[in-house]
Amino acid sequence: MENMKLAIITKDREYGRALGFALINAYKNFTVTLYQSEPIHNQLEAFDLVLTDIPIEKRGNVIFLVEKPSMVERNDEARDFKLYKYGNVRHLAGELLFIYSQLTGRKALPIKKQDMKLIAFCSIEGGTGCTAAAMALARELSRFHDQRVMYVSLEELESTLDYIEGFPEGKSISEYLYHLFNEDDTARLPFIESFLVFDDHGVEAFLPSPGRNVLKSLSPEETQRFISAVMDTGRYDALLLDLGSSLDKNALSCYEMANHICMVANQEASMSKEGRFIEYLTFLKGEKLTERIVKIVNRFQKMDQEVEAKEKIGAREHEELMRVICRLPEDPASFFLQGGLKTIRSDGAYGKRIKQLADVLMGSAVI
Incomplete structure (x- = not known):
């Protein structure tokens, strides 16, 4: 399966930790690094996706976490992504995987099970x-x-x-x-x-x-x-x-x-x-x-x-x-x-x- 590196940027450390653990539980190939402010020296370039609920420089792989469902928005062409931060975490994981595949062109690597x-x-x-x-x-x-x-x-x-x-x-x-x-x-x-x-x-x-x-x-x-x-x-x-x-x-x-x-x-x-x-x-x-x-x-x-x-x-x-x-x-x-x-x-x-x-x-x- 595809390994994906995620960065979570939030001032709410407890929320960030809870979200990180929940995402890893939902999809075992996520690896998560938590920041409480935007890192310096282009550290975010090492990550496949960046999740943030604070204003940072907009990049193609940045996903903004919003407070209300009505604020959710996704424009694949403009690479503008806003997802609800308090929704079902498995649904959020599915959205992240879809955005990742659209951005990179990569897909899941199948490991066939002979005894299925x-x-x-x-x-x-x-x-x-x-x-x-x-x-x-x-x-x-x-x-x-x-x-x-x-x-x-x-x-x-x-x-x-x-x-x-x-x-x-x-x-x-x-x-x-x-x-x-x-x-x-x-x-x-x-x-x-x-x-x-x-x-x-x-x-x-x-x-x-x-x-x-x-x-x-x-x-x-x-x-x-x-x-x-x-x-x-x-x-x-x-x-x-x-x-x-x-x-x-x-x-x-x-x-x-x-x-x-x-x-x-x-x-x-x-x-x-x-x-x-x-x-x-x-x-x-x-x-x-x-x-x-x-x-x-x-x-x-x-x-x-x-x-x-x-x-x-x-x-x-x-x-x-x-x-x-x-x-x-x-x-x-x-x-x-x-x-x-x-x-x-x-x-x-x-x-x-x-x-x-x-x-x-x-x-x-x-x-």
Whole structure:
């Protein structure tokens, strides 16, 4: 990854120290030097970026920290940058990385991870809890498995901001795609951190654009290029794709790339729709792909013996097509809103089964 030298100039020493530590925590390749006044003898020329909340000589790499959001301004052409000094520090770090890449033409140096997991979540119909399961797994992997995780929704109307707070002034996935597919700009693709949002558990996602999910407008080739670009950053251990009930060409291209395809369903017995789903994928992509499909039964309730017997009879026709690796219980108490965002308890019945699912998918448990 790119190493960046930052200078912070502020008379408020405590603020400067707090900002410096927070920036290093947000991006480990920052190095920070603190000054309480403008240094002499051109010392600032040694730094990639200079952050200051006091008046100093304007240079191309100087970023002024302002007191109010209304004072924020950025003019790339004139190299005039003003950022809010009390905003979210990870958002500030993303802005600094973007400005740095625009000024220097440099980009992140990828260190590819050979063991990165690509996990696709899907369903054959809406309302099965596909998104909740994907997000719960993402948080489990991030919190308890020490994994760097990105969640990507490819649903028509995505739910990312139901779970992760966005930045109104942040750069969205539309801007990232513009840089990715602009041939003249490919070699200068900005740091991915500039386009991300994140939750308290460490899960990251692209800031969605308003309206329809822009990823739905990509061709299959563009979708695979987008996913490959995310993987090539070397930033993540796991990438979770939320495909919903889509079977369009984009979804099929994601299935081709996935290590695991998790079908989320509301009932134990394989329905005829699931059988047709498997047959359709087998016809289009071959048996090798369908071997990677596993089933997650959501809202599972313990059945009495008579109902269980009927379920087993109904399941026999397709029992070899869909291997059940997890049963997520009906557990309303584990789902609640906190600060307007959807939250899932990790210590409830649902969360405990998600832990088992994580162990299976990460290869530390066997079904």
